[in-house]
Amino acid sequence: MTLPNLLANALRGLLANKVRAALTTLGVIIGVASVIATLALGNGARAAVEASFRLLGADTVQVAARMALDDGALVAAGKILSYEDGLRMPNAAPLVKKAEMGVRGAAKVRHDRAVLDLAVDGTTADGLETLASGGQLQPVGWPEGKPRTAAAFIGQGRFFTASEVLEAAPVCVVGYRTALDLFQGDDPLGQTVWVNRQRCEVVGVLQELEPVDPAQRHRARSNDAFYMPISTAIRELYDEEPSVTITVYVADERRMDEAKAQIEAYLRARHGIEQSADGKYADDFVMTTRSDILGAQQAAVSTFALLLTAMAVVSLVVGGIGIMNVMLVSVTERTREIGVRMAVGAQGRDVVLQFLLEAAILGAIGGVLGIAVGIFAVPVAASLNNGIALLLPDSVPLAFGVALLTGLVFGLYPALRAARLDPIEALRYE
Amino acid sequence: MSTQPSPWVIEAEGLTKVYALGATTVPALRGVTLRVARGESLALMGPSGSGKSTLMHLLGCLDTPTAGSYRLEGQDVSRLSRDTRARVRNARIGFVFQTFNLLPRLSALDNVALPLLYRGNGAGATKQAARALERVGLGQRSAHRPSELSGGERQRVAIARALVTGPAIILADEPTGNLDSANGIEIMGLLTGLHREGVTLLIVTHDARVAAHAGRRLYMRDGAICREEAEHDVA
Numbered sequence: 001m002t003l004p005n006l007l008a009n010a011l012r013g014l015l016a017n018k019v020r021a022a023l024t025t026l027g028v029i030i031g032v033a034s035v036i037a038t039l040a041l042g043n044g045a046r047a048a049v050e051a052s053f054r055l056l057g058a059d060t061v062q063v064a065a066r067m068a069l070d071d072g073a074l075v076a077a078g079k080i081l082s083y084e085d086g087l088r089m090p091n092a093a094p095l096v097k098k099a100e101m102g103v104r105g106a107a108k109v110r111h112d113r114a115v116l117d118l119a120v121d122g123t124t125a126d127g128l129e130t131l132a133s134g135g136q137l138q139p140v141g142w143p144e145g146k147p148r149t150a151a152a153f154i155g156q157g158r159f160f161t162a163s164e165v166l167e168a169a170p171v172c173v174v175g176y177r178t179a180l181d182l183f184q185g186d187d188p189l190g191q192t193v194w195v196n197r198q199r200c201e202v203v204g205v206l207q208e209l210e211p212v213d214p215a216q217r218h219r220a221r222s223n224d225a226f227y228m229p230i231s232t233a234i235r236e237l238y239d240e241e242p243s244v245t246i247t248v249y250v251a252d253e254r255r256m257d258e259a260k261a262q263i264e265a266y267l268r269a270r271h272g273i274e275q276s277a278d279g280k281y282a283d284d285f286v287m288t289t290r291s292d293i294l295g296a297q298q299a300a301v302s303t304f305a306l307l308l309t310a311m312a313v314v315s316l317v318v319g320g321i322g323i324m325n326v327m328l329v330s331v332t333e334r335t336r337e338i339g340v341r342m343a344v345g346a347q348g349r350d351v352v353l354q355f356l357l358e359a360a361i362l363g364a365i366g367g368v369l370g371i372a373v374g375i376f377a378v379p380v381a382a383s384l385n386n387g388i389a390l391l392l393p394d395s396v397p398l399a400f401g402v403a404l405l406t407g408l409v410f411g412l413y414p415a416l417r418a419a420r421l422d423p424i425e426a427l428r429y430e
Numbered sequence: 431m432s433t434q435p436s437p438w439v440i441e442a443e444g445l446t447k448v449y450a451l452g453a454t455t456v457p458a459l460r461g462v463t464l465r466v467a468r469g470e471s472l473a474l475m476g477p478s479g480s481g482k483s484t485l486m487h488l489l490g491c492l493d494t495p496t497a498g499s500y501r502l503e504g505q506d507v508s509r510l511s512r513d514t515r516a517r518v519r520n521a522r523i524g525f526v527f528q529t530f531n532l533l534p535r536l537s538a539l540d541n542v543a544l545p546l547l548y549r550g551n552g553a554g555a556t557k558q559a560a561r562a563l564e565r566v567g568l569g570q571r572s573a574h575r576p577s578e579l580s581g582g583e584r585q586r587v588a589i590a591r592a593l594v595t596g597p598a599i600i601l602a603d604e605p606t607g608n609l610d611s612a613n614g615i616e617i618m619g620l621l622t623g624l625h626r627e628g629v630t631l632l633i634v635t636h637d638a639r640v641a642a643h644a645g646r647r648l649y650m651r652d653g654a655i656c657r658e659e660a661e662h663d664v665a
Contacts, residue, residue, distance in 0.1 A: 005547050012535050340531045343492065344545040344591065345520020347513040423492050427531065 010357040013330065024326045025366035027319025028403050032370025034312035035399045036391070037381040040374075041305045044382065044389040045298065057133070059253035061260060062288040063267070065243035078284025079271045080243040083234055088270075089246065093262035098249040100126045101230050105237035109226060110194040111182040118178065118226045120195070122233025125162040128153055128173075130247065137222050139207040157189045157204035160229050168231035173204035175225030198236045200228065260287055308381070316402065320410035323362050327355060327414035338418050339426025348419040355415035356408060363407020367400040374399065436504035439598050439630050440466035440489060444498035445508075447484050447653075458484040460653040461498065466599070471622075471631040473641035476650035483603070485650070486634050490523050490601050491515040503598050520548050524592025528604035530584040532576040532591075538563060539572035542590045549595075562590040566620060582613035589620060599630040606640055618643050 014021045068077035086101040103122040108115060121127065129150040131137065138148055150159070160171050172193065179188045179202075188202045209222040234242060250259040267273075267285050275281055331338070338351060375391065382389035447459040459481045466472055474482045487493040488500060491507055492515075500508040507518050519525075532541045543559035563572050566586040576584050585605060592600050602621065606614035622643050625631045633644060641647050649657040 002547070016535060336531070337533055340533060341544070341548075342516060343490075343519060343525050343531070345516050345548040345595075347516040347548070349513075350548055424487050427492075427527070 006353060006357055009354055010361055013334075013354075013358050014361060017330075020326055021362060021365070024322045024362055025319070025369065027315050027322045028363055028366025028406055029319070029370040029373055031312050031314075031316035031319050031406070032367050032399045032403045033374035033377050034308050034315060035402055036371060036374025036395055037377045037389070038305055038308040038312055039395040039398065040378045040389040040391045041308060041381055043392050043395075045302075045305070047390050048388045057249075058290055059250050059256075060290070061248040061250065061256070061263065063246040063248060063263065064286050064288070066284050066286050076243050076284065078273075078282070080241060081246065081267075081285055082241060083230060083244055085267065085270055086244055086246045089248065089263065089266060092266040092269075093259065095251050095255055095259035095262050096248050097251040098126070100124050100130055100247040100249070101244045102127065102130075102247070103230055103233055103237075103242050103244050105233060105242070107195050107226075107237055109178075109182065111191065114182050114184070116178065116181055118224065120226045120228060120233055120237060122228050122230035122237070124230055125160060125165050127227055128159045136212060137209045138212050140210045153207055153209070155205045155207040157202070159204055159227070165229040165231055168235055169229060170198055170200045170232060171203045171229065172200045173206065173225075173227040174202055175206050175223045176208040177221075177223035178226055179205045195226075195228065196236055198232075200232075256289065260289075263287065304381075304384070316406050319366060320406045323359050323407055324410040324414060326362070327359050327411050328417070330358070331355060331414050331418040334418075335421060335426045335429040338421050339423050339429065342421070342423035343427060351419040351421075352415045355418050356411050359411020359415065360404055360407040362411075363403045363405070364400070366407075367403025370403060371396055371399055436501070437467060438465050438501070439468050439470075439503055440464060440632075441501040441504075442489070442498065443500075445485065445488055445495045445500060446497040447481075447488060447493070448496045458653055459488070459495070462653075462655055464648070464655065466630065466632065468598075469625075469628050469630055470646065471625045471644045472633070473644035473647045474632060474634045474650065475636070475638075475641050475647060477636075480650040481653035482634050482650050484653075486601055486603055486632075489599075489632065490525060491518045516548075520545055520595065522598040524595065524597040524600040526585070526588050526592050526600060526602035526605045528607040530576070530581075530588045530608070532584055532587055534576055537573050537575055538568060538579065538587045538590075541576070541587055542572075542594050545591060545595045559590070559594055562594040563587070565593060565624075566590045580613070581609050582616055585609065585613070585617050586620065589617075589624075593624070593629070599632060600624070602631065602633045604635055604637075605633065606635075606637065614640070 063081065065081040066077040067074045083101060086099045089099040090096045101124050105120050105122070107118060107120045109118050123130070132148045132150040132153050139152055142148065142152070155176065157173070159173055160169065164171055172195065174182065174188060182188070182193060183191060188205050191202045192199050193202060206223070206225060211217050211222060230244065248263060250256055264283070264287070268281060268283070271284055273281050273283060341351065378389050378391045442462060442464045444461040444463055445459055446457070446461050449456045449458055462485055474485065476482045488495050491502070491510070494510070495508055498508065499506060502518065502522055507515065510518065533544070536544070539556065539559050542562050543555040546555035546558060560569070560572060563569055566589050568583060568586050568590065571579060571583060576587070579587065605621065606617050609617060618640060621631060621633070631644070633640060635641055645660070647659045648655050
């Protein structure tokens with residue numbers, strides 16, 4: 001039998017029972033869709049890990065207040081992590097080279113008749129360098145591979161200085177879009193804006209920025225920024241002193257553990273945290289390093305991926321058994337046909353091939369439909385997994401192969417059974 | 431395959447078939463010896479249970495004998511594997527069944543071409559099948575499916591399928607058993623015509639009128655041939 005003949009045969013066999021064939025493929029469809037989603041999660045996790053590599057350097061520790069739920073709101077579990085905590089840290093912990101701080105609040109920003117509700121970033125004088133080295137944003141049209149320097153992020157004027165931060169000076173730096181919205185094309189430098197009830201002088205405007213990742217560009221609001229010295233932001237935006245986020249740069253990344261111990265000891269002393277009877281400390285702050293982020297992210301993704309893999313395996317087995325069942329029914333129904341084919345000269349392998357091909361086609365149909373479903377399922381999987389999912393084109397042939405293999409594996413037994421029929425018995429079968 | 435052409439299409443010596451039924455054994459064929467010459471036509475008669483179906487299965491290489499030997503065109507085929515027997519059936523034997531046994535989803539032409547497709551390469555199969563259909567007088571009906579044909583036409587398609595490979599012998603098992611008498615006569619006419627063209631023919635039948643067309647008649651009882659008649663014995 002030539003391949004076109006075999007294919008025509010198999011299709012004729014399947015088309016004789018369209019509904020049955022369609023129902024049979026359902027399990028494979030679900031299985032293949034899960035395979036696609038699982039692969040997308042794996043790829044997404046890898047991409048996210050790579051992104052966080054850029055986000056947090058190997059020499060940095062992020063320190064934040066431990067949060068707890070109180071009546072549905074997130075509040076500091078113990079003492080807040082204060083601006084003072086950060087200011088004194090480099091002196092108290094010798095391995096801390098630099099402690100950058102940030103808060104993020106919301107404010108009404110006014111100029112003339114323009115009123116904007118903005119997210120306000122209070123930072124130390126290194127805020128712009130953090131933005132540049134963060135690796136998420138770049139000036140529009142920035143050449144790939146070129147190092148992103150803080151200077152390239154400033155369009156006009158300057159960022160605020162360390163002494164302005166210490167004095168809580170009423171100054172601000174605005175994003176490209178923010179400047180357009182507030183000043184309608186007038187020169188922003190030296191202009192005065194109202195941040196809540198405080199007058200602030202605009203000392204700098206950022207370049208027009210875009211996300212480095214092209215996939216993020218359509219939805220990111222990269223140019224709505226509004227920067228103030230952290231001290232000024234704390235005074236003007238908050239009724240009570242807020243917790244800050246401290247990004248600690250360690251002098252020697254090989255002595256990271258030592259540095260963490262120094263920070264820990266310093267903060268415990270400042271917050272008055274005593275060792276309890278069992279030798280533990282009830283710390284009210286959390287330290288995060290790059291390896292912590294990687295570990296947590298991988299753990300979260302792998303739990304979810306494991307679940308999906310299990311689902312893929314279960315549905316493929318269920319789908320495969322469905323195929324096997326339908327093929328067994330088909331073999332029984334066509335016992336007489338098999339007898340006739342054997343009588344006119346079909347050998348064992350001819351019969352095996354005929355039924356195996358039918359099973360493979362069932363698998364392949366399930367594969368194609370499953371891939372279609374899977375492509376729609378990836379955004380759903382992403383939304384259940386913090387947006388971490390990425391569909392790569394090479395997942396498609398892989399998933400298709402899995403579907404085909406399912407058909408072949410589960411079609412083998414019915415096909416062998418057909419080939420082992422006794423031609424005399426088969427010809428007599430009613 | 432033998433190199434020197436044998437005058438005998440079939441040479442069976444002491445063919446014996448015993449079926450195991452649980453603990454007991456049932457002899458279906460007790461040492462049948464039979465020779466069929468090239469171009470002969472033969473009828474195999476006898477009541478049901480006399481062993482004629484079993485003999486037909488052995489001669490058709492659908493089964494192997496428990497004892498005895500069977501040479502088909504000089505080649506010993508009594509101890510071949512399943513797949514080798516399938517090849518022998520494909521190359522040397524044409525089957526015609528009582529119930530036609532056409533594949534319902536295939537057209538008449540595709541049904542006739544089927545044996546050729548199992549020969550490895552299907553080149554020219556359609557043309558050969560069309561010729562075989564013309565030979566049985568169904569050249570105009572080749573695109574029809576079996577369900578669109580009358581009983582007589584279906585049996586003609588089946589005969590074309592048996593002919594298409596140019597077999598050494600055509601084994602016809604009650605070829606008119608499912609047909610009314612008019613169609614039966616027509617089919618016997620066709621088979622007789624083919625025999626006159628040189629086809630070797632073995633017909634298994636209950637029907638004395640069908641058997642009357644054959645040049646030689648064998649009667650079976652209890653798994654053995656009990657009587658033999660040549661053409662001139664018939665009144």
